[in-house]
Amino acid sequence: xxxxxxxxxxxxxxxxxxxxxxxxxxxxxxxxxxxxxxxxxxxxxxxxxxxxxxxxxxxxxxxxxxxxxxxxxxxxxxxxxxxxxxxxxxxxxxxxxxxxxxxxxxxxxxxxxxxxxxx
Amino acid sequence: xxxxxxxxxxxxxxxxxxxxxxxxxxxxxxxxxxxxxxxxxxxxxxxxxxxxxxxxxxxxxxxxxxxxxxxxxxxxxxxxxxxxxxxxxxxxxxxxxxxxxxxxxxxxxxxxxxxxxxxxxxxxxxxxxxxxxxxxxxxxxxxxxxxxxxxxxxxxxxxxxxxxxxxxxxxxxxxxxxxxxxxxxxxxxxxxxxxxxxxxxxxxxxxxxxxxxxxxxxxxxx
Amino acid sequence: xxxxxxxxxxxxxxxxxxxxxxxxxxxxxxxxxxxxxxxxxxxxxxxxxxxxxxxxxxxxxxxxxxxxxxxxxxxxxxxxxxxxxxxxxxxxxxxxxxxxxxxxxxxxxxxxxxxxxxxxxxxxxxxxxxxxxxxxxxxxxxxxxxxxxxxxxxxxxxxxxxxxxxxxxxxxxxxxxxxxxxxxxxxxxxxxxxxxxxxxxxxxxxxxxxxxxxxxxxxxxxxxxxxxxxxxxxxxxxxxxxxxxxxxxxxxxxxxxxxxxxxxxxxxxxxxxxxxxxxxxxxxxxxxxxxxxxxxxxxxxxxxxxxxxxxxxxxxxxxxxxxxxxxxxxxxxxxxxxxxxxxxxxxxxxxxxxxxxxxxxxxxxxxxxxxxxx
Numbered sequence: 001x002x003x004x005x006x007x008x009x010x011x012x013x014x015x016x017x018x019x020x021x022x023x024x025x026x027x028x029x030x031x032x033x034x035x036x037x038x039x040x041x042x043x044x045x046x047x048x049x050x051x052x053x054x055x056x057x058x059x060x061x062x063x064x065x066x067x068x069x070x071x072x073x074x075x076x077x078x079x080x081x082x083x084x085x086x087x088x089x090x091x092x093x094x095x096x097x098x099x100x101x102x103x104x105x106x107x108x109x110x111x112x113x114x115x116x117x118x119x
Numbered sequence: 120x121x122x123x124x125x126x127x128x129x130x131x132x133x134x135x136x137x138x139x140x141x142x143x144x145x146x147x148x149x150x151x152x153x154x155x156x157x158x159x160x161x162x163x164x165x166x167x168x169x170x171x172x173x174x175x176x177x178x179x180x181x182x183x184x185x186x187x188x189x190x191x192x193x194x195x196x197x198x199x200x201x202x203x204x205x206x207x208x209x210x211x212x213x214x215x216x217x218x219x220x221x222x223x224x225x226x227x228x229x230x231x232x233x234x235x236x237x238x239x240x241x242x243x244x245x246x247x248x249x250x251x252x253x254x255x256x257x258x259x260x261x262x263x264x265x266x267x268x269x270x271x272x273x274x275x276x277x278x279x280x281x282x283x284x285x286x287x288x289x290x291x292x293x294x295x296x297x298x299x300x301x302x303x304x305x306x307x308x309x310x311x312x313x314x315x316x317x318x319x320x321x322x323x324x325x326x327x328x329x330x331x332x333x334x335x336x337x338x339x340x341x
Numbered sequence: 342x343x344x345x346x347x348x349x350x351x352x353x354x355x356x357x358x359x360x361x362x363x364x365x366x367x368x369x370x371x372x373x374x375x376x377x378x379x380x381x382x383x384x385x386x387x388x389x390x391x392x393x394x395x396x397x398x399x400x401x402x403x404x405x406x407x408x409x410x411x412x413x414x415x416x417x418x419x420x421x422x423x424x425x426x427x428x429x430x431x432x433x434x435x436x437x438x439x440x441x442x443x444x445x446x447x448x449x450x451x452x453x454x455x456x457x458x459x460x461x462x463x464x465x466x467x468x469x470x471x472x473x474x475x476x477x478x479x480x481x482x483x484x485x486x487x488x489x490x491x492x493x494x495x496x497x498x499x500x501x502x503x504x505x506x507x508x509x510x511x512x513x514x515x516x517x518x519x520x521x522x523x524x525x526x527x528x529x530x531x532x533x534x535x536x537x538x539x540x541x542x543x544x545x546x547x548x549x550x551x552x553x554x555x556x557x558x559x560x561x562x563x564x565x566x567x568x569x570x571x572x573x574x575x576x577x578x579x580x581x582x583x584x585x586x587x588x589x590x591x592x593x594x595x596x597x598x599x600x601x602x603x604x605x606x607x608x609x610x611x612x613x614x615x616x617x618x619x620x621x622x623x624x625x626x627x628x629x630x631x632x633x634x635x636x637x638x639x640x641x642x643x644x645x646x647x648x649x650x651x652x653x654x655x656x657x658x659x660x661x662x663x664x665x666x667x668x669x670x671x672x673x674x675x676x677x678x679x680x681x682x683x684x685x686x687x688x689x690x691x692x693x694x695x696x697x698x699x700x701x702x703x704x705x706x707x708x709x710x711x712x713x714x715x
Contacts, residue, residue, distance in 0.1 A: 067470070
């Protein structure tokens with residue numbers, strides 16, 4: 001009975017094709033990695049684009065400093081600090097400032113009392 | 120049928136070992152993977168809960184990658200001959216594809232002589248190589264670079280990994296049917312699963328061209 | 342602090358574990374392969390996990406129904422404010438490129454949706470600069486509080502500081518965020534001027550931010566005698582409302598915000614970008630301290646996307662008769678704030694004023710903004 005063993009020789013063509021597939025795999029892997037890094041780099045671009053949108057809106061405004069806003073001056077003069085523009089006035093403190101952490105319960109009590117007096 | 124007597128070594132020991140490792144990994148990876156995707160909790164419990172199933176899936180993935188890689192590096196000759204075989208498509212191969220090797224009942228026609236692998240097996244070979252490559256290049260980033268990758272890329276990896284699995288599972292199911300169940304071809308089942316040998320007569324019939332070269336070699340030696 | 346469930350991981354979670362690396366507070370639990378959950382005690386509601394989830398499996402508390410109910414209620418006088426970052430991102434939901442300003446169309450769409458007054462958070466951003474800037478000047482010139490002063494506009498940062506670094510709280514400016522200033526001013530000043538009972542006024546806020554939903558519900562935000570801001574919706578929710586209402590957004594004619602508490606300056610616009618609050622504060626502080634007019638109002642040194650930036654601005658202070666170098670720091674992304682805080686508490690910090698924004702890039706990249714996976 002015959003037993004046919006496998007071949008052991010490696011022809012030039014076989015070698016080239018074998019290594020070719022390995023090389024192609026490695027190159028393809030590299031290309032995919034590069035693609036990945038490109039996507040990575042582009043994935044955050046929208047943030048800068050949105051920010052630039054805001055900066056160009058800013059540049060197109062005639063008024064670009066908060067203290068020049070006429071309605072800001074108006075609210076101080078008519079409401080927050082009658083007669084002048086004085087930030088940190090009593091009313092501004094009451095409406096526009098807050099407290100943090102452990103001081104909050106005290107602040108809430110204060111605000112509730114205030115609205116009682118007003119009512 | 121040919122009159123040749125004897126046995127042919129079709130799959131060497133290391134090839135069979137690699138095939139076994141790949142087979143076991145593939146089955147468990149497939150089961151756990153489907154368990155994750157379709158949220159089948161029973162499957163996760165088999166592997167000790169969802170967290171452990173994930174660990175099993177990942178480390179078997181390593182074996183699934185390293186196994187064939189080691190085989191290629193230590194059996195470069197075998198690998199090269201395999202690649203040479205599956206990358207050679209002749210007129211006979213195209214004719215085989217036209218009749219689908221006579222496996223499909225409706226398709227009649229003469230089946231031309233084939234290499235060590237028939238045209239269908241050659242295509243499966245390429246499919247397996249491509250699928251495995253895709254599993255590696257999506258699977259490892261999903262694990263190791265999950266924190267560094269942008270979400271769109273991570274999502275893409277998950278999608279590719281899943282559809283790759285669907286294709287691979289279907290292909291392997293077909294492979295299993297032809298190799299283990301189909302009466303015409305299941306005679307080869309034992310060669311990959313056990314001792315590596317096929318009947319010379321079978322080989323002479325299914326892989327006529329390849330067998331001819333083997334015969335040639337042994338005559339030259341004699 | 343209170344645990345409010347603003348951000349929730351749904352059953353669509355694919356356990357990919359990406360979010361846990363995004364979360365600045367480690368509030369997300371679950372290993373790779375396990376469904377993840379959020380610890381709402383630790384969560385600062387920033388929504389970064391939400392916009393970075395590859396599978397859109399994270400949701401924020403939807404408030405559209407509350408807004409619709411208020412709009413349908415004829416008793417209610419509904420006012421709306423919109424944050425600066427919304428106008429450069431809202432267009433993306435309608436196919437425009439990121440950064441395209443849809444400011445005018447946005448105001449028009451809000452009117453079509455039925456809001457009684459359409460205002461602008463930028464107005465109170467200017468107001469914030471007046472208060473916060475003056476507070477800073479008081480701290481520098483009259484030692485009325487510890488230095489450096491931290492900004493207080495970012496509600497995620499505030500909760501983070503309260504949860505983790507109670508000792509840093511005295512350093513944070515006591516000024517409310519623009520959203521809450523707006524709420525307080527709308528139900529007092531504007532209600533008075535418009536002749537509307539504050540009880541009938543319903544204050545809606547459109548924000549690029551999910552943490553603002555938490556902020557408006559804070560129990561101390563009742564300076565007007567009522568809840569100052571009633572409800573917050575995100576940029577995404579506004580887009581959804583516009584779409585459901587069948588408004589042809591892209592073909593709307595440009596409109597302006599209503600006057601009274603609706604006009605703004607460029608300084609307020611840039612609040613939406615990291616470094617913007619700082620730049621706006623510098624513009625005002627420089628002029629108020631020096632009594633001079635700034636020739637060039639752009640402070641390019643504070644711009645950019647680097648997580649931690651610093652700059653020194655020499656301000657000739659009239660009152661002191663000398664030029665003082667003011668050191669400012671900008672942090673974007675809370676993961677980078679810890680070392681800054683440690684330095685401050687150890688007394689090593691050279692800064693006078695530090696801007697902190699939770700989201701990388703500032704509010705333009707907030708958790709309530711359109712999700713970009715392209």
